[in-house]
Amino acid sequence: MIYLVLATSFLWLFWFSERYAWWGKTLDLRRARVLMYHMIKEPTPGAKFNGLRVSPDLFEQQVRWLSEGGWRFVTMSELADQPPSDKVVAITFDDGFEDNYLNAFPILKKYNAKATLYLVVDRHDRDWSVSKKSHHNSGELKNESKLSDEQIREMLASGVFELGGHTMTHANLAKLNEADKYNEIAASKEHLESLFSCQLSSFAYPFGIYNHQIDPQLVKKAGFESAVTTEDGIPLDVQTSLYELPRIKISGKDGFFAFKIRMRRSKRGLRK
Numbered sequence: 001m002i003y004l005v006l007a008t009s010f011l012w013l014f015w016f017s018e019r020y021a022w023w024g025k026t027l028d029l030r031r032a033r034v035l036m037y038h039m040i041k042e043p044t045p046g047a048k049f050n051g052l053r054v055s056p057d058l059f060e061q062q063v064r065w066l067s068e069g070g071w072r073f074v075t076m077s078e079l080a081d082q083p084p085s086d087k088v089v090a091i092t093f094d095d096g097f098e099d100n101y102l103n104a105f106p107i108l109k110k111y112n113a114k115a116t117l118y119l120v121v122d123r124h125d126r127d128w129s130v131s132k133k134s135h136h137n138s139g140e141l142k143n144e145s146k147l148s149d150e151q152i153r154e155m156l157a158s159g160v161f162e163l164g165g166h167t168m169t170h171a172n173l174a175k176l177n178e179a180d181k182y183n184e185i186a187a188s189k190e191h192l193e194s195l196f197s198c199q200l201s202s203f204a205y206p207f208g209i210y211n212h213q214i215d216p217q218l219v220k221k222a223g224f225e226s227a228v229t230t231e232d233g234i235p236l237d238v239q240t241s242l243y244e245l246p247r248i249k250i251s252g253k254d255g256f257f258a259f260k261i262r263m264r265r266s267k268r269g270l271r272k
Ligand SMILES: [Zn+2]
Pocket: 094, 095, 166, 170, 206, 207
């Protein structure tokens, strides 16, 4: 019997350590954390993209923890314009899902937090997941409601959100010629700036595709002053990687403990 208990304990410890690598050291707190979210809503049972759905309760727990822990919330334009300082966090949302208004916005307001919204211009009734992988044709993301212009106006007027670019159609930029690539990037900036009378300073590469396939210089040429990727990580220095900033992926499949570990060093365990 005792051997069984010991063996089970060892197995559990092994699993726990591989998953959370709890001994890993905390990266310098002067290195800003940029967090990537998509939706703030309850997961849909059996759905494929539940990693993108963080429940409102978990999101509130995360924002409260950041606030109580002395983290300072900044938008991406503020992040790009300031020297490094202790405990700076930039919350970002990709795409423009309606739950950002319904669920995330009240929580951010409650804790005096801020966020950047990387908004797709032509976002209604589109299933962009297929332009990366054609077998992703379930319509799951297409069926999620997207933000209306009215909701976005309210979010911007509150000072809680700032807008960032995420192309016109969430195109797979790697498949376009140079002129069309540039147009997807630059037109989205012009369009949103005139529609919402604001300035866009930051860009998010659709599907995180950049570098070999998308020259970050195109983003700079379009007038953006920073760009975020979907690369997992914490930038060593914001200024030197201004157009390829990694982010910490916040997954709806992770719990609160994993979030705290990711804030320390981006990866939750040995592999992810
Ligand atoms: Zn996206």
